[in-house]
């Protein structure tokens with residue numbers, strides 16, 4: 347008999363042959379600026395823990411305390427018996443932070459996109475998505491019965507054309523939903539959300555922004571992209587985000603009107619059918635929101651570090667792409683060379699991963715660095731020195 351599982355090995359072997367399989371590194375301790383990766387002490391340059399909050403004493407204390415008062419698990423999904431006072435407190439504080447009427451917490455950002463998008467648009471509707479949107483948005487859109495169109499990356503002229511065409515369509519679309527990432531994670535550029543929201547408003551379309559890399563980073567106090575552009579709250583109908591990046595924990599969320607939240611929790615299958623966060627997670631997320639409200643210095647330091655690093659890298663002659671945020675790609679070009687640079691940097695004590703085809707186009711391979719507020723100037727100089735040495739050896743600069 348033929349082994350029905352033989353594809354498992356053959357497909358994995360194919361990935362290995364093409365050098366596309368994930369080689370997992372092991373973190374032997376907390377995600378701090380200097381951390382232990384595969385047993386070696388290196389400088390962390392690729393975590394999403396932008397503000398260093400994953401090791402903030404207030405978050406750790408809140409998690410420990412919540413285990414003592416509420417236990418290790420929530421016991422259920424939220425609609426049945428897993429809706430604790432801790433979940434409600436987090437949503438209240440998050441809504442206040444986001445200056446929104448209401449917020450809803452999901453298990454992850456992926457679960458928010460996969461659960462909500464297919465409910466906002468279905469049969470007879472149209473979803474218009476930026477071509478570089480995150481994979482969790484793409485999967486959310488795939489779960490919808492709506493028609494789909496993409497617009498060219500951050501290109502509002504193209505979006506305007508797609509919206510005009512949609513208006514002429516027969517039969518007319520019941521609803522139109524425009525979705526974009528706030529900050530694009532491969533290049534670090536910011537979506538032109540002001541112009542997107544204006545176009546959507548002119549065409550009576552809804553706007554959904556995934557601000558996973560913008561929260562804790564953009565806008566006053568790290569309130570995200572809607573605050574960054576000073577947009578009226580009613581021009582962006584769904585502000586989606588994650589607790590797994592700048593907030594330093596794990597979890598997804600959406601903010602907007604109370605009507606949105608009422609609709610979302612009653613309809614999102616990921617929210618209804620999957621267990622709720624354990625107390626430690628929820629309490630740590632709430633503490634993260636408190637820290638952002640009361641300690642603005644972390645966001646300030648993140649940007650000071652970002653400016654310092656970008657300038658030093660540019661001065662050395664590195665091409666750092668079109669980034670406007672703490673995500674700073676160091677462009678290399680060819681995949682093999684990007685991998686060599688990453689591995690040489692690791693030898694020199696800097697942990698930063700290569701991003702290669704198919705995650706980015708052929709010839710656009712890069713090292714993606716992500717800045718962190720907990721890095722000192724000494725750390726940054728150390729990293730820049732390693733980039734200089736490795737970059738010269740590989741004839742990149």
Ligand SMILES: *Cc1c(COP(=O)(O)O)cnc(C)c1O
Nearest residue numbers: 454455456480482558588590597
């Ligand atoms: C990381 C990320 C997500 C997923 O968030 P999780 O909470 O980690 O599931 C969604 N969208 C974007 C743009 C992201 O960068």
